């Protein structure tokens with residue numbers, strides 16, 4: 261029987277692992293299919309406190325894992341396929357095997373929604389990115405024409421952020437009205453560097469042969485007209501998908517599948533806690549996920565102490 265199983269090894273999961281390990285709970289930490297989480301898909305992380313020169317995303321996660329392991333966390337490659345929350349104890353099915361545990365910390369993160377274009381995948385990290393805060397300041401984007409895809413708050417926020425670095429930011433949206441909140445939309449649309457491209461979808465990203473982004477093909481969905489926008493970067497901000505399918509119907513979530521924390525990191529199921537991007541569609545930062553991981557660990561530790569009493 262495990263004291264605590266942590267699902268996910270991003271910033272939230274590994275921070276929860278450091279704290280629960282230091283509390284002598286010997287956490288079992290499951291990586292899922294993306295060990296290290298979303299941060300490993302970005303290059304340099306410049307906004308994590310304590311690294312004045314920035315830190316490679318992969319290295320940061322590797323260090324967090326080492327820190328957790330130093331105190332007794334057991335990090336295992338494994339994916340949770342099913343959960344039985346009629347407990348405690350709870351039962352998780354991990355790659356076919358049952359795992360019993362007194363508490364669970366869900367830190368399974370969220371994935372960026374993709375456009376689904378063939379060249380999008382081929383040019384990821386070569387000019388195609390899903391996070392302006394992470395990558396916008398890279399030298400390759402400085403004083404260049406940039407493209408943001410999407411019409412929500414994220415797209416507006418990304419476009420506004422990118423105006424600090426790019427010469428022009430084209431905001432490509434599939435309709436003629438932004439989904440974003442009025443204030444964000446007004447800010448974006450009134451910015452002299454942001455040029456909206458309405459009623460348009462990206463149909464291709466160039467140029468795989470050069471191994472870098474040189475432009476995007478966009479199609480106007482009303483007229484059918486196709487144009488080429490030459491650019492150095494494509495920032496795709498069409499929403500996120502929380503990795504919570506396995507908990508569907510078993511734990512309280514909002515309509516988009518984000519787990520709803522109640523008090524602190526507690527969920528509606530006593531003994532099950534949540535942290536990071538699978539519960540947060542607002543901040544989505546490495547440091548906020550780490551903070552939530554810390555909260556979930558402390559809450560789990562206190563819950564277990566109360567059970568003992």
Ligand code: NAP
Nearest residue numbers: 410411412413414415417434435439497498499500541542
């Ligand atoms: P969102 O509100 O779901 O918007 C996603 C946008 O992407 C929509 O404009 C949507 O178009 C477009 N889109 C979706 N799939 C697409 C596809 N396959 N191809 C092209 N376009 C596609 O997502 P979000 O902007 O990430 O925001 C998520 C939540 O976080 C929202 O509640 C938002 O308010 C919040 N948020 C708030 C802030 C802030 O207040 N500062 C910042 C970021 C996020 P349609 O409009 O046509 O559906």
